[in-house]
Amino acid sequence: xxxxxxxxxxxxxxxxxxxxxxxxxxxxxxxxxxxxxxxxxxxxxxxxxxxxxxxxxxxxxxxxxxxxxxxxxxxxxxxxxxxxxxxxxxxxxxxxxxxxxxxxxxxxxxxxxxxxxxxxxxxxxxxxxxxxxxxxxxxxxxxxxxxxxxxxxxxxxxxxxxxxxxxxxxxxxxxxxxxxxxxxxxxxxxxxxxxxxxxxxxxxxxxx
Numbered sequence: 001x002x003x004x005x006x007x008x009x010x011x012x013x014x015x016x017x018x019x020x021x022x023x024x025x026x027x028x029x030x031x032x033x034x035x036x037x038x039x040x041x042x043x044x045x046x047x048x049x050x051x052x053x054x055x056x057x058x059x060x061x062x063x064x065x066x067x068x069x070x071x072x073x074x075x076x077x078x079x080x081x082x083x084x085x086x087x088x089x090x091x092x093x094x095x096x097x098x099x100x101x102x103x104x105x106x107x108x109x110x111x112x113x114x115x116x117x118x119x120x121x122x123x124x125x126x127x128x129x130x131x132x133x134x135x136x137x138x139x140x141x142x143x144x145x146x147x148x149x150x151x152x153x154x155x156x157x158x159x160x161x162x163x164x165x166x167x168x169x170x171x172x173x174x175x176x177x178x179x180x181x182x183x184x185x186x187x188x189x190x191x192x193x194x195x196x197x198x199x200x201x202x203x204x205x206x207x208x
Contacts, residue, residue: 012042014042017039018051024036025058025063028059029065032066033065033066033067034059034065035068036055036056037070039055039071049075049076052071052073053076057079060079089116089117091113091116091117092111092112092114093110094108094109094118095107095110107125124137127140
């Protein structure tokens, strides 16, 4: 979806993607086979997940179409809770050879469907296949691991009134002020993400 754009006419790839989704939602019926691939990738993660989830929900509840919905958003699989009989989650199986490297070792794709969502993502392996410079891939993998650690620690420490901040090349814990939470947590997470992406710029050769 959205494989092309029409910038001269003011239509971005994301607008083209949503226009195609709109056409599908309008024309599909209970007798349709609907195949949607990576809806929502052209915008922010939160918006993308929300749009993808709402589209799938509409197809299931309003159109009742037979649907193959391909996505990299694991959260969308939660829709099985509302439609336990009619929805199933699957992923393409793989084998991994673990190593001490930051990219997690070698991976072999088996091209077989397996029940459930994938427990891992292999974007860095694709980057290697695309011949992105090894130093860039290694730094990106390191930054991803730090971000995952920050998020995991934040969730783990909520119950004991502590938050985790990303400080340079280390993870720093500090006490959470009484009554904190809500918008403050979102602002802190935003700060964390800004820090991560600012550190990614040198790795990607962006001096701005």
